[in-house]
Amino acid sequence: MADGSDFSLYLAARWPDLVAGLEEEGVAPDAARLAVAQVLLASRRSWARRTRDEDVDVTLWAELRERTGLPTRPREAAPHGVRPADPTDPPEPWLERAEQARGLRRRRRARLGVAWLAGVAVLVAGWAWWAGRPPPREVRQEANPFPVVWYAEGQLHLEDVVVELPGVEAFVAWGPGAAAVLRSGEVVRVDADGDVHDLDRAPRTLDEPPDAPPYLPLGEYDVLVQSAPVPGGGWAHLLDSSRRAGQQDEVRQSETGRRALVLCTAGGACAAPRTILEADGSIRLR
Incomplete structure (x- = not known):
């Protein structure tokens, strides 16, 4: 030098x-x-x-x-x-x-600076996600009076909890919880404790529900609205006595007539219809 x-x-x-x-x-x-x-x-x-x-x-x-x-x-x-x-x-x-x-x-300081900026970016993104996430679903403890999952008035009723879940297009019992398709197109899993998670793929039974056996003892004005399998065997049938032309009814439309639930064993023996007092006519089994 x-x-x-x-x-x-x-x-x-x-x-x-x-x-x-x-x-x-x-x-x-x-x-x-x-x-x-x-x-x-x-x-x-x-x-x-x-x-x-x-x-x-x-x-x-x-x-x-x-x-x-x-x-x-x-x-x-x-x-x-x-x-x-x-x-x-x-x-x-x-x-x-x-x-x-x-x-x-x-170079080490530059790498640390980049790592720090990346960490800040992650924190900012995390905060944005946290701030922008939907409010948590309201969940309350309540024993299900029926042996099947059901939905009415924007609430999904599982075995021990009721989950606020508006806009459900279709749902099906899945393990101890349920899977549902929302009107937004989202597919979600609802755990037995009421936690709701996104699903990448819907269970097959959500898109292709199993065929229910026929329910024969219908009254003159009874309409079979929906059927769903009962865990452990048998079927639950949802009846509506409000209209004769029930096959033309919109299931999601609230009805003013009487709705009842009939439980049948796997062998086909059915109990007497039980009038549903816990929900309005919008109740659904799937």
Whole structure:
């Protein structure tokens, strides 16, 4: 680095004494050389200002002592005449190592900065998701009076809980809970405790409900609205006595007539119809 600049002249003249001064204080030779190279490299850009405004022998020596962990000695100048110049121990290789170490630190800081920004982005995205998520579904504990899952007035009734779930197009019992298609097109799973989760794929029974056995003992004005399998065997049949032309009824439309539930065993033996008092005429079994 013999370019004739004031920095190069100082480096050539003071390198041996700065290194030797640290070694005499107990700093290892390689650590002393790297410390001197790092401090001088950091000072090169502002060298003209520092030599104009400071006594660089004092300030550089203080920085070197601090960098190598030596006790501070205010206003002490770097030692002189400790060691003559040694052509076999030039500063250039150590300046190159100091430059490489500085580049490594800068890259590490850049990576940390990117990681920090990525972390902030994740937090922002998480907050946006949290703030934009729909309010939690209202769930209340309530024993189901029927042995099947049913839906009425925007509420899905499971075995032990009732879940507020507006806009259900179709549903089916699924394990201890249920699966449902919403009018928005979403497919969701409703756990037995009322938790609602998105589903990537609907169970087959939601799209292709099993064929129910015929229910024969219909009254003159009774209409079979829907049927659903009962867990453990048998079927539940939903009857409506409000109209004769029941096959033309819209199942989702609230009715004013009497609706009743009939439970039949797997062998076909059916109990007497039980009038449904727990819901209006919009009750559905699927």
